[in-house]
Amino acid sequence: MWMRRCTLTWVYCLALHALLPASALAVAADDFLDFDDQPLQEPLTFPEWFKLSFLDFREDLKEAREVGKDGLLVYYGQKYCAYCKQFLEKDLAREDIQAYTLERFDVIGIDIHGDRMVVDPAGMELTERELAIREETNFTPTVVFYAREGKEVLRLRGYYPPYRFRAALEYVADGHYKNEPYREYLARADVPLVFEPGDLNEQPFFMRGPMMLDRSRIRGEQPLVVFFEQGNCHACDVLHSGPLQDPEIRQRISRLENVQLSYWGDTPVVTPAGERTTSRKWAESLGLFYTPTLVVYDDRGHEIIRVDSVVQFYRLRNILDYVLTEGYRDYPTFQSWRTSRSPRLYLK
16 A cells, blocks of 8 residues: 555655554655755764775776676865765665675765876876766765776766665676666666646746757757756655745746756757757656756857755755856856855865
């Protein structure tokens, strides 16, 4: 009976049900997705069980192979990041996740504002900060998985709840990346036909069809935000009932063009690049695997930034400011723009 009542994806319900009594399911869901995302007052440190590395990824990969592990997990974080705290305390601190991670990977921590020297898998030497900028770690935590031979096989940008992170661990450790994209792997687990599709959350600021989003020939008057969502999506519900209800967010959203598309739908779309497709095929071509995902385009139809992980008020407000002030024109990443605006936060 609990599965019929569950409004989350099948894999989420199953994961939570295995860990918690039914009465605690709703509380647990909010605990993972709904938290204060303002910068922390006290700095974070890397867990003691992270590898004590000289930050030469070539040597780290060699050592991982020698002990039979499946590769490296590189964690990019920052000291005052609430999302990093959520990841370290809600995901990595779980006994099952920590044990599985240690069994299959060596874990290396990178401070995206740090000055330690790093040698990447290709042998290039650069500082932690330079590496973070090159790797476009717009959101922390960012987790990059390298297979045994040093090839990057998966990247998670931002915070994901434990059930999603555990799926990523197994996707890489069990070699599924060799046969299918992460999106397809998750789709097999989610079993979307178990539930009724459900309606998308409506908002007055969403444009109505037809979805003619072409900006390749005529420039748009405002930046464009495309919301990829699906029915029976708890994370979508949290976004709509939380941050999108805030007056500051809504004031900023009103200065943009906003479109909502079904992640699995067949809605005809002309993309910002002028290509004719459907919402489902477009999401697939973008490599999306999480809902809700927000993809932002400039007046010429070029992607500025995407948010494909949990997002709360503080981060979403900053992203909208980054877009509306055109900070992306002068700064290579969202994080470098953030640092320029609040340097004291990163110099504590």
